[in-house]
Amino acid sequence: MTDSSRIEISGAGLRCADVVRVARLSAWAELAPDAIARAGQSYELAVELGAKRAVYGRTTGVGANRHTVVDPESVDQHGLRLLRSHAGGTGEPLSGDAVRAAMLVRLNQLAASGSGVHPRLLRALETALRVGAQPLVHSRGAIGTGDLTSLAEVALTLAGELPWAAGALDPVAISPGDALAFISSNAATLGQAVLAWRDLTRLLDASTVVTALTFCALGGSAEAFSERVHQARPHPGAVRCAAQLRRLLTAADDLPPGRRLQDPFGLRAFPQVQGTALEAAANVERVLDIDLNAAAENPFIDIETEQAYHHGQFSTAHVALAFDHMRAALHHVAELSAARLSDLVEPDLSGLPPFLAEGPAGSSGIMILEYVAHDALGTLRHAASPVTLGTAVISRGLEDHASFSTHAVRSTVAATAAYRTVLACELLGATRALRLADAPLPDTPLREAFQLASSVLPHTMADHPLSTEISQAETLLGRLALL
Known part of the structure; x- marks a missing residue:
């Protein structure tokens, strides 16, 4: 303990x-x-x-x-x-x-x-x-x-x-x-579900920080995160995400101007996409909080009425569907992370060398990170497939439906691990770009995030294997989430 x-x-x-x-x-x-x-x-x-x-x-x-x-x-x-x-x-x-x-x-x-x-x-x-x-x-x-x-x-x-x-x-x-x-x-499934929910929500917190780092590296336009913009279409998750970005990107009320009239979707639409995942995670928590405290045994021995009730409370359709929804939302978030990584290696957007490379002509820099990120994104895409489209008929036909909530949770664990890799690749790219550009960062927790990333991730600009740094970045995401 x-x-x-x-x-x-x-x-x-x-x-x-x-x-x-x-x-x-x-x-x-x-x-x-x-x-x-x-x-x-x-x-x-x-x-x-x-x-x-x-x-x-x-x-x-x-x-x-x-x-x-x-x-x-x-x-x-x-x-x-x-x-x-x-x-x-x-x-x-x-x-x-x-x-x-x-x-x-x-x-x-x-x-x-x-x-x-x-x-x-x-x-x-x-x-x-x-x-x-x-x-x-x-x-x-x-x-x-x-x-x-x-x-x-x-x-x-x-x-x-x-x-x-x-x-x-x-x-x-x-x-x-x-x-x-x-x-x-369903206590075993619910226990694993809670841990999966926790790991994923922590990763979603980190994704906002990583996105803000990429935003600064690319000179993004913060007017897309304006409070006025999100008051006009107030989905709770998007409103919350935009507020988090404003807190990270400015210490004052004025949002920084950007290099472009409009940014790529990976930056501009981030609150809308991340917001759906935040709402899905909140719904998962609501569903789990009910089931954690449920007297759902069949039969239900009710000391108030002194009766035994036979029922179907063993069904966990709420859990399965909530997790299916959350994984689908996560896939959209991960797609944006992979897109921002591609933006970071594009000179027209970053103002930096292709693939953030330094060294002799033809150096590859972080080129391989796009392959790694899209491999992980492919894994996440498969894990995001809904388990609730299947069912089972067992026990001589008496039990003719199943939610497969256990599988929904397992798939969420796999999806979370894959997204951790995608986001770690973006973090490596954003950190490298900020080092190359020597760009100023606002006096907000984002500056602390960059200092933390810089202290953990090696500053090796010559072409070299990146496997160790990807693992280091994955581990670092948990600390960034706390910011």
Whole structure:
């Protein structure tokens, strides 16, 4: 842990930023005083209802076995059988922060007291997060209708049937009705979704800074970012982006004049394009904040009405569609970054040598960065394809729809990594152009950004391999985002 701050877990009010802090070890989770009491009420109600009527997954099988009544003589082992049969995940193990995020999300959902699991499972998750005990969770096995394989692996690890990937806890008993109640959630997908959202929004913050550096290198016209212009068409994301650019480009009210009557689209239309991505990311956060605090288990054990409700809250169409939209918006942003890189190597726009080269005639300078950027842009374009155009029909035809939200999140991780490369190439170009032009920068955080880039990125003008500098620029983007 890097600090001792605590996030209270009550089943309500958990935010994406809280999940990031716990998952990436800057805070730890603590159950609210009444969370265990409410979970106990839910558990007792679930036991009572299961003694009176059929309750899916408790007194019956699951999926197409929903009408198969569990033999009373074997009911004690029903939960463990269900977990064992569903722990069939494969693929690479999830990263440590993704597993911690999944555990935290599941803990908060259980604290919403709609699952009917025994309270000791909440305590076990809380303890595991506090002491750093981590299950081994595989990445493949979900289609957006519940992270059954991932959460079955977590539950069996808590029960002592699977080995811990890190640390350990004493085994926890699994009550007969706990199995489906525990795994009926998309917590693993949501945990990864929060981390993907965080990484992408941080990169979008950096893109504004990098664009402002390119703007200064190219002598852009700031009237396109005027408050009056954006009041006339006030899309929130574009208004926000234009305001950020004004803050970076001037320390006074007057915006600097440009070299041209109108700039290329990469500069002139940046607020409009970046603005759509900012709005899409804000919508993702809104969707995730709802699902992080949802008692979405099927069945829903409602302690207010003392009923069990069977439903379709396992569907994550909102998550999948929100991420599909965000990736599409990101692709447009990345296209502009690649276009600005091309502007930087064009003498008619930069006033500098072709490809920002110095040295003997025919030197290539940063020519190769365009190839690298467009390779990454091609990867992003494929990752931006909507996953929500597909579906699945499984479990003997009973389960005839899937959102593939898990795949939407995976694609977003891939798209973010690709955009990081595109933007790093632009940062290298902008930094090199500003060095060559020795252009003055405004007394704003942008000057600090250039000083930071200049201190990290080597100043080697002769033709040389750029691979290391691309990696350095990618790492630097996180620091620029803070400006």
